[in-house]
Structure formats: structure tokens, C-alpha cells
Amino acid sequence: MKVIKRDGRVVDYDREKIAIAIQRANEEVNLEQRADRSNIKSIMLYIEDLGKKRILVEDIQDIVEQKLIEQEKYELAKRYIDYRYEKTLAINENNEFSNVNNEIMFAGNI
Numbered sequence: 001m002k003v004i005k006r007d008g009r010v011v012d013y014d015r016e017k018i019a020i021a022i023q024r025a026n027e028e029v030n031l032e033q034r035a036d037r038s039n040i041k042s043i044m045l046y047i048e049d050l051g052k053k054r055i056l057v058e059d060i061q062d063i064v065e066q067k068l069i070e071q072e073k074y075e076l077a078k079r080y081i082d083y084r085y086e087k088t089l090a091i092n093e094n095n096e097f098s099n100v101n102n103e104i105m106f107a108g109n110i
């Protein structure tokens with residue numbers, strides 16, 4: 001399966017990225033709200049069993065949120081959403097910095 005990133009790049013699906021994101025959110029909640037290996041594996045298998053050739057990264061993230069809520073991991077879902085938002089902000093910041101650098105380099109060549 002291929003994943004379409006926010007910037008349009010197409011990359012191979014990497015199930016470990018899902019596990020890492022959930023684990024980071026896990027660190028922010030109490031024990032009862034944490035997803036265990038079985039919870040995480042069921043989410044990854046659900047995504048993989050969709051049988052899609054291509055999927056948007058945002059769709060994967062939406063599915064993770066939905067599945068955490070279905071597993072009654074409400075606080076974890078909230079932390080995952082927060083983690084996702086922070087990561088999006090960081091990506092946007094990096095893109096803006098890159099665009100400014102490109103504009104400065106371009107202006108210097110005029």
C-alpha cells in the first residue's frame with residue numbers, strides 16, 4: 001500500500017509509524033486509557049485489510065482516531081489528536097521556513 005503525504009509525496013505504508021504515534025500518545029494517559037499491543041495491532045490490521053492501493057495519511061489518522069474511540073480509549077484518542085495536530089504544525093513550520101529560504105536564495109540570484 002502507498003501513502004500519500006500532505007506534501008503530495010507517495011511513500012510505502014509503514015505500520016510502525018502508527019504504533020509509534022499511538023505509543024507517544026500512550027505516554028500521556030493513565031494506564032486504563034492506554035492501548036496495548038493487541039489494540040494497536042487490531043488498528044493496523046484494520047487499515048491493512050481495507051485493501052487500498054493508495055491512502056491519504058489524513059485518512060489513516062482519522063481511522064486511528066475512530067478505532068481508539070471504538071475501543072473506548074477516549075483520553076488516548078484526544079492525546080493522539082493533539083499529537084497529530086502538533087506534528088502538522090511542525091511540518092507546516094518547516095515548509096514555511098523552507099519556502100522563505102527558497103525565496104531568499106531566488107532573490108539573491110536576480
